Amino acid sequence: MFMFLAAFQLQSSECLAFACSEKSIFILAGQSNMAGRGGVAKGTWDGCVPRECRPDPRILRLNANLVWEEAREPLHAGIDTSNPCGVGPGMSFANLVLERDPCLGVIGLVPCAFGGTNITRWKRGSELYNRLLTRAYAALQDGGKIRAILWYQGESDSTDETRAKMYKMRLIEFFLDIRRDLASPALPIVQVALASDVGPYFEVVREAQLRTELPNVVCVDAMGLEVKENDTLHLTTSAQVQLGKMLANAFLRIGI
Ligand SMILES: *[C@@H]1O[C@H](CO)[C@@H](O)[C@H](O)[C@H]1NC(C)=O
Numbered sequence: 001m002f003m004f005l006a007a008f009q010l011q012s013s014e015c016l017a018f019a020c021s022e023k024s025i026f027i028l029a030g031q032s033n034m035a036g037r038g039g040v041a042k043g044t045w046d047g048c049v050p051r052e053c054r055p056d057p058r059i060l061r062l063n064a065n066l067v068w069e070e071a072r073e074p075l076h077a078g079i080d081t082s083n084p085c086g087v088g089p090g091m092s093f094a095n096l097v098l099e100r101d102p103c104l105g106v107i108g109l110v111p112c113a114f115g116g117t118n119i120t121r122w123k124r125g126s127e128l129y130n131r132l133l134t135r136a137y138a139a140l141q142d143g144g145k146i147r148a149i150l151w152y153q154g155e156s157d158s159t160d161e162t163r164a165k166m167y168k169m170r171l172i173e174f175f176l177d178i179r180r181d182l183a184s185p186a187l188p189i190v191q192v193a194l195a196s197d198v199g200p201y202f203e204v205v206r207e208a209q210l211r212t213e214l215p216n217v218v219c220v221d222a223m224g225l226e227v228k229e230n231d232t233l234h235l236t237t238s239a240q241v242q243l244g245k246m247l248a249n250a251f252l253r254i255g256i
């Protein structure tokens with residue numbers, strides 16, 4: 001009955017403050033495919049925003065100045081400054097999560113990804129690691145709860161055999177460190193198994209991602225999603241929309 005009412009009342013904005021008070025925070029991290037390159041060609045984003053990625057007053061992002069604002073594409077603008085950003089998985093993730101579970105309330109996205117980074121760049125104590133923590137703490141400042149980390153990274157570790165073999169150990173270390181530093185030892189992590197073949201050892205990296213074998217760490221497989229023409233690395237806009245939905249479904253399955 002309550003679910004029915006909640007869904008029904010969602011039509012009117014005045015009930016939202018009542019039904020949904022706590023902000024649900026998601027941290028997005030990894031490299032360029034998490035930051036989003038959908039729709040970017042010759043250094044320019046085409047500005048196309050699919051319906052699934054539309055802004056919504058209930059979806060916020062923590063911007064580069066640690067201020068909440070209404071989220072819109074490109075979600076990582078000002079945060080991944082390595083290259084021009086386009087569409088990533090974050091907005092379609094947030095829109096679907098809200099649609100499926102309106103009582104999650106306001107969604108706060110904390111983009112932290114940075115293009116071209118190998119797993120060592122995310123090691124505890126590194127600049128990116130510290131930035132992620134700073135952003136996560138800032139996100140929690142006015143309340144809310146971190147619901148999950150969304151993680152898509154590893155292309156940069158697939159070019160060298162030794163590094164690819166070290167990937168699983170380094171990934172697990174990163175996940176455990178970040179959970180410890182966020183004081184949330186069971187924090188759900190939804191990661192992505194690589195879609196694109198950048199290095200000869202990408203199957204080794206994929207294997208580590210698909211079989212991380214940690215509690216509350218799940219993996220969605222991006223293999224088969226469309227990669228941009230003349231670009232062996234980056235997902236297209238429509239592939240990113242699809243990936244966001246896969247991440248949302250995986251998150252909703254593990255619940256919490
Ligand atoms: C990771 O990337 C950094 C900077 O690009 C590089 O200096 C380092 O050798 C790489 N390390 C590994 C283990 O891949």
Ligand SMILES: *[C@@H]1O[C@H](CO)[C@@H](O)[C@H](O)[C@H]1NC(C)=O
Pocket residue numbers: 041229230
């Ligand atoms: C891809 O490369 C081919 C051959 O160089 C070119 O004709 C085509 O326009 C390129 N496509 C895009 C989307 O850049």
